Each structure stands twice: as structure tokens, then as C-alpha cells.
Amino acid sequence: MASGKKILQFSALSILLLYFTFSGLIKAKPFLAPLSIAIILALLVYPLSRLMERSFMNRATASLINTILIFLISIGFFALLSMQVKNLADDWPKIKETMKPKIEQLEQFVLDRTPLNTSDLKDSSGNTSFPYIGIGSNPRKKAAGLINSVMSFFGTYLLTFVYIFFTLNYRKHFKRFLLKLFPDDRRQKIEDVITNSANVTQQYLLGKLILIAFLTVFYSIGLGLSGVSNFILVSVLAAVFSIIPYVGNVIGFGMAMVFGYLTSGDPMVLVGISLTFFIGQFIESYIMNPYVVGDKVDLHPFAVIVSVIVGNLVWGIIGMILAIPILAIINVIFQNVEPLQPFGYLLSKENKSDGK
Incomplete structure (x- = not known):
């Protein structure tokens, strides 16, 4: 009875701890999300910044140059995204005209095969609402929002x-602060944890960059041959969105569908887009990820899926992007702290030597 009571108390405390932890993370998103992104990006350019510091400039200058470099890359991505949105707006009348007979065929199919009638379909289409867009809403409030x-x-x-x-300029100061939190006999172990955490994040992000470059070239060739308009822009964006686990590939496929099949209405374009993304995902999943990205983080596939789902629930798309790097860092900590090593084993890939 005593052991059962302790188990019940421990379980209740664990559930409360998880609840308040995730509630706090959700509430702290405006502060923690940009800070987490900044730390991850700083780790990505850290090797370049360190090389600059060793070669010809001081730390502050190198940190500023690398920050500006990331800023310019992000501006380029947003420029590509805005161009794609503009092209979508320009092609929208053509897309509506092309898809009108197909939508009518779909509505007729629904009317013939389901209990729904014409009034039901009209009611469902009229109930659609979007942020800042709506009948009878206050234009001033929409504009202010x-x-x-x-x-x-x-x-x-x-x-x-x-x-x-x-983060780049004062990294040693932050590192010394973390080391001072622990006694002298533990500092070497903590320094190893910090170094390994930084290395695994850098290797994962570099692997992702290689994967994005490959997918950009592959998608450009496949979508160009398929007849997709603006295929280079679509390929770049689809490859960049692949950094979002699982969902990013769906977004890329959707963009290709909009600028390919929905614009032209040609079934052969649909076949070309589907083959391009199917072959691309096959190469990514079975060749690029295992050899370029997968071995860098040593995470179990189930743990990756759960972390992406939790990241989406906590911080949305940003959480999905950060889920794997953060989980990799947590795994390094678990593997180097003796009481937490069973959790590190749970998150890591199972070795063949482990047996059944």
C-alpha cells in the first residue's frame, strides 16, 4: 500500500510538472521562441565566425558580419516568398477559371453519391471565415489588428x-556562467556536454543545408520538365520548407500543385509533379537523411515524430522546426548524466548489439 501510494503521488506530481512546464512554454513563446531560433542559428554560423576570428578580425566584428549574413539570407527567403504570393495573386483568375468545371463535377458527384443537397453545399461554402476578412466586421478593427x-x-x-x-559575441561568457553553476570536479563533464550539444546541432543543420541544396536542384529539374510555371521559385521554397519535418514536404507539394496543375489543368503536369516529389522524398528518406542528416543526431524515429507533434502543439511551425535540434541537445544531456541515461537510451536509435 505504501509503495502504491508513492507511485500515485509521483505520477500526479509528474503530470502536474509536465502540465505547468508546457503551459509556461506556450505563454513564454514571444520570448523563448526567437531566443531559441537565435541560439540555433548562432550555432550554425559558429564555425565560420570562429574561422574569421582566427584569421583577420576580432570577435565583435566577426559576430556582426555573421549576423548580417543570416539577416540577408532571411531577407532573400522572404523576397522569394513574396514573389510567389504575388504570382499566385496574378494567376488566381486563371486558376479559378481552370478549376471551375472540376469543382462543378465534384459538387455533382457529392450530390449524386451523398444525402447532401444544393442548399447544404451553399451553406457550407458561405460559412468560411478568415482572419481580418468577414462580412459586417469593422474595417478599422481589421486594419488595426x-x-x-x-x-x-x-x-x-x-x-x-x-x-x-x-550569443556569438559573448558565447564564452555564457559558457563560463554554466560551468560556474557546478563544482570543480564536474566542470569537465559539463564542458563536454556543452561541446557535444553544439556539435550535434551544427552537424544536423549542415546536413539539412546539404539536403536543401540537393532538393532545390532536383525539384527544379523535375518541375521544369513537368511544365510548372515559376518552377525555380517553387523548387527553392519547397526545398526550404522541407526543414519542417513531415509537414514541409506537404507544403512544397501543395505549392507545386497550385502553380502547375491548377494553373494549366493538364493531367500530365499532375503526373510529373507527383513523380518529382515521390522520387525526391524517396531519395531524401532512404539516401540523404540516413547518410547526411540521420547519423548526426542519433534519435529514434518515434522520438522524432513525438517531438515534432509536441513542438507543433507548443509553438506551432517554429516548434516543429526547432523540435529535432532541441531534442538532440536534450539527448546529449541525458546520455552524459548518469541518472538520466535510461531516457537517453529511450531517445536514441537502437543498436544492433542491443539485441531483441
Whole structure:
């Protein structure tokens, strides 16, 4: 009875701890999300910054240059994204005209094969609502809400680069702070954990960059031969979105569908897009990921899936992007702290030597 009571108390405390932890993470998203992104990006450019410091410049200058480099790359990505949105707006009348007979055929199929009638379909189409768009809503409130969202986004966006600069420039100061939290006999172990955490994150991100470059070239060839308009822009964006586990590939496929099949209505374009993404995902999953990305993080596939789902629930798309690097760092900590090593084994891939 006593042991059962302890188990019940421990379980209740664990559930409460998890609840308040994730509730706190959700509430702290405006602060923690840009800070986490900044740390991950700082780790990505850390080798380049260190090389600059050793060669010809001081740390502050190298940190500033690398921060500006990341800023320019992000500006280029947003420029590509805005161009794609503009092209979508320009092609929208053509897409509507092309898809109109197909939508009518689909509606007729639904009417013939289901209990729904014409009025039901009209009611369902009329109930669709979008943020800042709606009949009878106050235009001033919509405009104020949109401006507030845009200003909040750009404030967080610029703050991220401030975090990147300070993380790169004062990294040794932060590292010494972490080491001072532990007794002298534990500091070497803690330094190894910090180094391994940084290495595994860098290797994962570099592997992802190689994968994005490969997918950009492959998608460009496949979508270009398939007849997709603006295929280079679509390929670049689809490859970049692949950094979002599982969901990113669906987004890329959807963009190719919009600018390929929905614009032309040609079934052969649909076949070409489907083959391009099917072959690309096969190469990514069975060749590129295992040999370029997969071995860098040593995470069990189930743990990866769970972390992506939890990341989405906590921080949305940003959480999905950060899920694997953060889980890799947590795994390194678990493997180097003796009481937590069973959790490290749970998160890691199973070795053949482990047996059944």
C-alpha cells in the first residue's frame, strides 16, 4: 500500500510538472521562441565566425558580419516568398477559371453519391471565415489588428538577430556562467556536454543545408520538365520548407500543385509533379537523411515524430522546426548524466548489439 501510494503521488506530481512546464512554454513563446531560433542559428554560423576570428578580425566584428549574413539570407527567403504570393495573386483568375468545371463535377458527384443537397453545399461554402476578412466586421478593427500583427512580427524578427549577435559575441561568457553553476570536479563533464550539444546541432543543420541544396536542384529539374510555371521559385521554397519535418514536404507539394496543375489543368503536369516529389522524398528518406542528416543526431524515429507533434502543439511551425535540434541537445544531456541515461537510451536509435 505504501509503495502504491508513492507511485500515485509521483505520477500526479509528474503530470502536474509536465502540465505547468508546457503551459509556461506556450505563454513564454514571444520570448523563448526567437531566443531559441537565435541560439540555433548562432550555432550554425559558429564555425565560420570562429574561422574569421582566427584569421583577420576580432570577435565583435566577426559576430556582426555573421549576423548580417543570416539577416540577408532571411531577407532573400522572404523576397522569394513574396514573389510567389504575388504570382499566385496574378494567376488566381486563371486558376479559378481552370478549376471551375472540376469543382462543378465534384459538387455533382457529392450530390449524386451523398444525402447532401444544393442548399447544404451553399451553406457550407458561405460559412468560411478568415482572419481580418468577414462580412459586417469593422474595417478599422481589421486594419488595426493587421497592423498590430505585422509590427509584432517585425519586432520579433529583428530581435532575433540581436540575440544572434550577442550569443556569438559573448558565447564564452555564457559558457563560463554554466560551468560556474557546478563544482570543480564536474566542470569537465559539463564542458563536454556543452561541446557535444553544439556539435550535434551544427552537424544536423549542415546536413539539412546539404539536403536543401540537393532538393532545390532536383525539384527544379523535375518541375521544369513537368511544365510548372515559376518552377525555380517553387523548387527553392519547397526545398526550404522541407526543414519542417513531415509537414514541409506537404507544403512544397501543395505549392507545386497550385502553380502547375491548377494553373494549366493538364493531367500530365499532375503526373510529373507527383513523380518529382515521390522520387525526391524517396531519395531524401532512404539516401540523404540516413547518410547526411540521420547519423548526426542519433534519435529514434518515434522520438522524432513525438517531438515534432509536441513542438507543433507548443509553438506551432517554429516548434516543429526547432523540435529535432532541441531534442538532440536534450539527448546529449541525458546520455552524459548518469541518472538520466535510461531516457537517453529511450531517445536514441537502437543498436544492433542491443539485441531483441
